[in-house]
Amino acid sequence: MTPKRRGQAPRQSDVARLAGVSQSAVSRVISGDVDSARIPEETRQRVLAAIKELGYVPNASARNLRNKRNRLIGVHTFEAVFPHARDDFYFEFLLGIEERAEQTGFDLVMFTSTGAGDGRRRVYRDGTNRLNLADGSVLLGVSTDRAELARLWADGYPFVHIGRREVPGAEIPCVIPDYRGAATGIVDKLAGHGHRRFAYLREPMEMEPYADRRDGYREAVERLGLTDRSPGFRGESGLTGEWIDELVRGGETAVVAESVRLAEQLLGGLRERGVRVPEDISVAVLEATWEGTSAQWDSLEIPRVAIGRIAVDRVIDMLDHPDQPPESLLVPCPIVPGTTIAAAREERP
Amino acid sequence: MTPKRRGQAPRQSDVARLAGVSQSAVSRVISGDVDSARIPEETRQRVLAAIKELGYVPNASARNLRNKRNRLIGVHTFEAVFPHARDDFYFEFLLGIEERAEQTGFDLVMFTSTGAGDGRRRVYRDGTNRLNLADGSVLLGVSTDRAELARLWADGYPFVHIGRREVPGAEIPCVIPDYRGAATGIVDKLAGHGHRRFAYLREPMEMEPYADRRDGYREAVERLGLTDRSPGFRGESGLTGEWIDELVRGGETAVVAESVRLAEQLLGGLRERGVRVPEDISVAVLEATWEGTSAQWDSLEIPRVAIGRIAVDRVIDMLDHPDQPPESLLVPCPIVPGTTIAAAREERP
DNA sequence: CAGATGTGCTCATACGTATGAGCAGCGGGA
DNA sequence: TCCCGCTGCTCATACGTATGAGCACATCTG
Known part of the structure; x- marks a missing residue:
């Protein structure tokens, strides 16, 4: 037994041929476009069966080119994530991000690659916004580049930043510990x-x-x-x-x-x-x-896990309501009881 | 200041119009395709100037669509990554994976979403291979589903598994501590x-x-x-x-x-x-x-970081040489000196 | 029975880029 | 003079998807 030649992933047109319909019919079935699509149940089932048989999966780039969503949330950190994770800065945020992404059926793209060799991670490489692959992104990092944030915002890309970042002339949507x-x-x-x-x-x-x-x-x-x-x-x-x-x-x-x-x-x-x-x-x-x-x-x-979750929610919210101006969000910080507070001494007058 | 309406970024054709050349000439200038491109320096400069003036930015999705690559490497873990990461099982592998992805200019897709509500993460959901989004993937996890591995292999999807997994009838490419x-x-x-x-x-x-x-x-x-x-x-x-x-x-x-x-x-x-x-x-x-x-x-x-790096290299290798049958790879395990080995006693005859 | 309305699709096209093929013009050699 | 080969481009097309427009047929209305 040898694996299939990894020639090409199946496309909608392959599915269409197998199901005996046109590519556009397949697209309509997939989009689940109920109102305008007028595809009867029987055809729908045939198409779905063909999809299953071929193992068809939509091409993210093509979809993106057509301005469609990929159920992909980007995570961009301005430094390498994992080396720091032990030290706890990123780690718990990621926990929350992953958890919420999982719950909402989004996958995560970790934008890891640096552009230059200087180790600094940039959103724009060769002038291209790499985050575009994801529907929206969560950004974090201590060494956030404000110019890049401003540009992202000006480009209208949906994102939130974890932690307050203020940039003159832009209203960066942030998730901020209160x-x-x-x-x-x-x-x-x-x-x-x-x-x-x-x-x-x-x-x-x-x-x-x-x-x-x-x-x-x-x-x-x-x-x-x-x-x-x-x-x-x-x-x-x-x-x-x-x-x-x-x-x-x-x-x-x-x-x-x-x-x-x-x-x-x-x-x-x-x-x-x-x-x-x-x-x-x-x-x-x-x-x-x-x-x-x-x-x-x-x-x-600092409720890092919760902040991670909320950041994901905020991004999804921005995707669902592209016209609402993005707002920052405060997240309450629980007060941890310790042993350094006690009742006040009686005041000696 | 309000953000640009999304989707109005200048295209190569806009640049071309401004520079008084064709879109393909612009593409060739950008690609820096020296040998076959035959663009004289003067034209090149004109195009570059137009690019700068318009703030042209290549569209990643269009590029990917054309190149049939996303420069995306998938990471699929059969359990949630981060909750375990502290316990060290995944953590260091991810370290290496991220590092190497960064070096090679790949981004990482973390396939986080479960299909069903049972918490088990599956590669195939509704019969479709979700990993297809990425060019190739690294899989890990203790509770690896061998049937899914076999199917992935049969589909010819480029992936490696960290740790040895043997499935009858398939030759799963693994990266294995020696x-x-x-x-x-x-x-x-x-x-x-x-x-x-x-x-x-x-x-x-x-x-x-x-x-x-x-x-x-x-x-x-x-x-x-x-x-x-x-x-x-x-x-x-x-x-x-x-x-x-x-x-x-x-x-x-x-x-x-x-x-x-x-x-x-x-x-x-x-x-x-x-x-x-x-x-x-x-x-x-x-x-x-x-x-x-x-x-x-x-x-x-167990050189986890190295294994992570190597896994990424193997995947990239599979992408570059789709025709070579994928092989497993042994990674040497360093021997850590301790205090429980000493010179042998003299044998008393 | 003509016309209106609805159904179930297909056709064609656009998204932005990369690239093989090819074309016009020019200089040079036979 | 004819043709070859080079330069400097342009043309056309493909990648995979989504979608407005439209077509053929069926059913209903008056």
């Missing part, structure tokens, strides 16, 4: 434990996700009428010994830290000064924590 | 340490990969003129207290175990009897080890 909401949630939680005097520990960098957290924090503090006496807040940022000294002197009972890194430094500094967490001061972290941190932080979680 | 070679290598290594009297510890199951290991072991033992006095070898298999007793009485100095599981049991049994590893008896394992085993075994490594 850092703002998480920040207010964490303040609410602390307030629920009786805390009234807060401090906010900020990262030196100015980045969009941090801005969201800061907004949320401020909003919650104001809404609840709490006191924010963050040393250095709005001023120089980051953590210094001075900052901690001032914190301890000031009598704040709750600290909200932007990152695990900062929280860890803070914890060390407080211990040195004999201040206990959470007995004396509660600390919460506005970042997802990972294993191997020195404390079990009260923190937020 | 367990046989690794087994002889390990025997060689032991012999190099002066061992002459060997025992082989086998798994109860009869599976192809084990058969390979056993062949390799036997071959090396015979070639080197060593003694194999495995208790129970060729007879009942697995590890019993009796087996260990007989081993200790027999005076063998080297044991080759088929699996970490067996080796661990053996180690325990030897310890109970006051026999030291590796001082008294050296033990090697014919399986890849993982973290968290009780000893640092001298063992083999």
Whole structure:
């Protein structure tokens, strides 16, 4: 037994010949175009049988050329996926993407190939948009190329980006962890434990996700009428010994830290000064924590799997409603209970 | 700014009109078809200028349609990929697959969607081969469906399977870890340490990969003129207290175990009897080890990343040479040095 | 019985590209 | 002068699919 000569995959015309109809009839059966197609059940069955017998499968490129969908969702990462996956950046997103694609009957195209030899992955290679093969795409990556995003958007290609990316002159549809909401949630939680005097520990960098957290924090503090006496807040940022000294002197009972890194430094500094967490001061972290941190932080979680799922849904939505202007979507971040928040000390007047 | 209405991208014919040539001339300039194209430099420049002015971008689907290639390699796993990836079964294969696809300019299609609701992923859905979307595919999975492999093969679809799968009447092209070679290598290594009297510890199951290991072991033992006095070898298999007793009485100095599981049991049994590893008896394992085993075994490594790369190469090879009958390929398994092999004791005569 | 309406298809074409075949014009050799 | 061969293109077609237009026939209406 030898395999069939891999000459050609069967085409609609082959199916048509076998079923004794025309190619266009086959196309109509496949499209399931009920209203205008007027194909009686008996013919339909004959065509379907022929399709089955020949193992016919539609040619993606031809379909695409005709502007039809392929039930294919693209995944484009601006760096190699798998080398990073262990480190958890992409991995869980992909989990959600795969899961949802599976549920909705889409297959996934991983756009892996780089254009140039520089390792940077680009959407446009030789000027051609490679994503076009897929009906729509999910993009992710830390080193996202904003110019490419802008061009994709200008070309009207349906895609979403995981994580907020803002490009002047374009409205990039993104799926974004709701850092703002998480920040207010964490303040609410602390307030629920009786805390009234807060401090906010900020990262030196100015980045969009941090801005969201800061907004949320401020909003919650104001809404609840709490006191924010963050040393250095709005001023120089980051953590210094001075900052901690001032914190301890000031009598704040709750600290909200932007990152695990900062929280860890803070914890060390407080211990040195004999201040206990959470007995004396509660600390919460506005970042997802990972294993191997020195404390079990009260923190937020980035729902990566859910974000992956939602990204797929958003793309499908854009395919179904091509005329609606694409919008970004916030995804709530659960607050993970830890052991660094406790009831506020009685205030000594 | 609003996005372009999709589908209004300039075509070669637009470029041609602007440059005052024909569409085919434009195509030839783009293809850079030096030999047969006979386009003078001046015309070439005019065309290139027009391309630039219009922002022309080749249409991938049209190209694919013409070339009958999609530069797409399929990856079909018989279970969901990502949920398992952490557990390491698929993960490193994918690493290699992605890497090589990237290098060779292929994109990856992950065939994720199940046909039925039973969670089993099938190649053929409604009798049609879904993989046809990709030029060729790499298949993997523990629960491979052999009937589907056979059908794929009969259809002449270009694919390889990672791991040996034998189907009567078909010659499934596989990429296979060379367990046989690794087994002889390990025997060689032991012999190099002066061992002459060997025992082989086998798994109860009869599976192809084990058969390979056993062949390799036997071959090396015979070639080197060593003694194999495995208790129970060729007879009942697995590890019993009796087996260990007989081993200790027999005076063998080297044991080759088929699996970490067996080796661990053996180690325990030897310890109970006051026999030291590796001082008294050296033990090697014919399986890849993982973290968290009780000893640092001298063992083999399954070069998963390399296998992934090679699988992609094999598929591309099949695409380039459709007439060559596809062959399986052995991939050497490196031998990982551990601490369970030492020089053989002096034989006391 | 003429005309209208409906059914079950087929025909022809377009999508954008690549490529073998071929054609017009020119220079050069016999 | 005739013809050959080269240059610089153009023409036509095929890839596989989807779809508007239309055709032949049947059935119904008045």
